[in-house]
Amino acid sequence: MHQMNVLRLINNMNENIKDISLQGLWKNNSVLVQLLGLCPLLAVSTSLINALGLGLATMLVLIGSNISISFVRNWVPKDIRIPVFVMIIAGFVTIIQLLMNAYTFGLYQSLGIFIPLIVTNCVIIARAEAFASKNPVHLSALDGLMMGLGFTLVLLVLGAMREIIGQGTLFDGAHLLFGEWARVLKLEIFKFDNQFLLAILPPGAFIGMGFLIAGKNIIDEQIKDKEPKAQNTEKAPRARVTSLT
Amino acid sequence: MIEEKKAMIKNGVILSLFALITTGLVTATQIMTKDQIALQEKKQLLKVLEQVLPNEKYDNALYLDCAIVDASFLGSKKPHKVYRAKKGEQGVALIIESTAPDGYSGNIEILSAIYLDGTVAGVRVLKHKETPGLGDKIEVEKSQWITKIKNIQVKSEQDMRWAVKKDGGMFDQFTGATITPRAVISAVKRASLYAQNETEMLFNAPNECTKADK
Numbered sequence: 001m002h003q004m005n006v007l008r009l010i011n012n013m014n015e016n017i018k019d020i021s022l023q024g025l026w027k028n029n030s031v032l033v034q035l036l037g038l039c040p041l042l043a044v045s046t047s048l049i050n051a052l053g054l055g056l057a058t059m060l061v062l063i064g065s066n067i068s069i070s071f072v073r074n075w076v077p078k079d080i081r082i083p084v085f086v087m088i089i090a091g092f093v094t095i096i097q098l099l100m101n102a103y104t105f106g107l108y109q110s111l112g113i114f115i116p117l118i119v120t121n122c123v124i125i126a127r128a129e130a131f132a133s134k135n136p137v138h139l140s141a142l143d144g145l146m147m148g149l150g151f152t153l154v155l156l157v158l159g160a161m162r163e164i165i166g167q168g169t170l171f172d173g174a175h176l177l178f179g180e181w182a183r184v185l186k187l188e189i190f191k192f193d194n195q196f197l198l199a200i201l202p203p204g205a206f207i208g209m210g211f212l213i214a215g216k217n218i219i220d221e222q223i224k225d226k227e228p229k230a231q232n233t234e235k236a237p238r239a240r241v242t243s244l245t
Numbered sequence: 246m247i248e249e250k251k252a253m254i255k256n257g258v259i260l261s262l263f264a265l266i267t268t269g270l271v272t273a274t275q276i277m278t279k280d281q282i283a284l285q286e287k288k289q290l291l292k293v294l295e296q297v298l299p300n301e302k303y304d305n306a307l308y309l310d311c312a313i314v315d316a317s318f319l320g321s322k323k324p325h326k327v328y329r330a331k332k333g334e335q336g337v338a339l340i341i342e343s344t345a346p347d348g349y350s351g352n353i354e355i356l357s358a359i360y361l362d363g364t365v366a367g368v369r370v371l372k373h374k375e376t377p378g379l380g381d382k383i384e385v386e387k388s389q390w391i392t393k394i395k396n397i398q399v400k401s402e403q404d405m406r407w408a409v410k411k412d413g414g415m416f417d418q419f420t421g422a423t424i425t426p427r428a429v430i431s432a433v434k435r436a437s438l439y440a441q442n443e444t445e446m447l448f449n450a451p452n453e454c455t456k457a458d459k
Binding site: 046072075076077079080083084087088090091094095098099101102103105166167196197200201 | 252255256259260263264267268270271274275278281282285286288289376377378379
């Protein structure tokens with residue numbers, strides 16, 4: 001009897017982990033589905049390395065804030081939870097900013113204003129409120145990791161697309177993140193005399209993201225077609241969704 | 246009433262506790278990273294200084310010897326730093342931070358090294374907001390254009406060679422972007438004229454960079 005209980009518990013936990021990962025990476029992806037954090041996303045995804053830098057920084061903040069908010073969730077009265085969350089998030093962002101300034105100086109300069117602006121990335125406060133304030137520490141950490149990873153992956157794809165189309169290169173500026181040796185990583189895919197400006201300027205980011213969201217919806221449709229027996233569970237419509245389901 | 250008051254006090258205490266903890270953490274990180282950040286900034290400064298003026302031309306600790314001047318002739322009202330390169334006790338060159346106020350989108354901050362006869366030893370752009378792909382070729386990471394401004398003398402204010410080719414000068418403009426290089430060239434020319442006119446004042450001004458801070 002006891003053994004069965006333990007087994008069920010473990011099973012349950014595996015389910016949890018799988019579900020949280022799937023939610024963060026795909027089903028409830030912060031960019032493609034929730035459309036959160038678009039300001040830094042659109043502004044910084046001009047190149048793969050910038051995207052990687054901002055993605056990692058955001059992910060670190062997200063994991064850190066989720067863990068600490070989940071850790072203190074039982075001591076924070078409901079009335080003052082939002083100011084407490086904001087303080088924790090702002091604290092983490094400032095710490096990350098200082099660390100980047102100290103150890104990845106080049107990248108710090110090229111991301112500029114967008115590091116402090118991580119504070120305003122709605123994904124972070126949204127996860128604090130919707131997940132970390134209600135779940136135990138280890139699940140909140142996982143949620144932070146997966147949501148951050150989902151954000152970073154979209155940022156990377158968009159950054160790579162814009163860099164290739166706009167500038168004809170990939171990994172340009174890798175030395176800002178990894179040090180001087182990384183200059184050799186730079187790939188020259190095409191050679192332009194003049195860069196393709198549309199891809200580098202903000203409209204290119206919007207267009208690229210439109211294609212990514214459309215792509216995700218196509219894949220979701222195909223998955224749905226393959227399993228026609230899927231139960232049609234009615235859910236309350238969310239305020240901001242882009243998927244058709 | 247009393248219940249409410251209690252809750253308010255409790256919330257206040259909890260909030261201030263959190264404020265204390267987060268501030269404490271940020272402060273601790275700041276103290277831990279302070280030296281490293283100062284080191285990085287110094288490294289960055291040294292790198293740029295070395296790019297505009299060859300090492301062997303001077304023997305003083307350049308980044309520790311500067312004057313700060315308020316001169317709207319240098320393009321903006323904010324204070325500009327002027328580093329002073331010396332060999333022995335003899336002044337060799339001045340490295341001037343200045344502003345090109347007439348860029349395509351906002352100010353362009355540049356650093357120019359000027360020998361005492363007005364010859365420009367080298368120039369780098371420190372900060373700009375020019376259009377990516379067009380105007381941003383003034384960055385050395387993007388194009389070699391800025392490195393062509395090297396060892397050329399500014400003879401006088403009427404020196405017509407200090408302009409882009411389109412205006413009859415000697416420097417290339419970029420396809421699709423003339424305003425940006427024009428702004429940079431004229432800012433360098435002004436920096437050189439300033440160095441020539443104010444040499445004595447600049448070398449005699451008190452040193453403001455004794456510590457390697459901002």
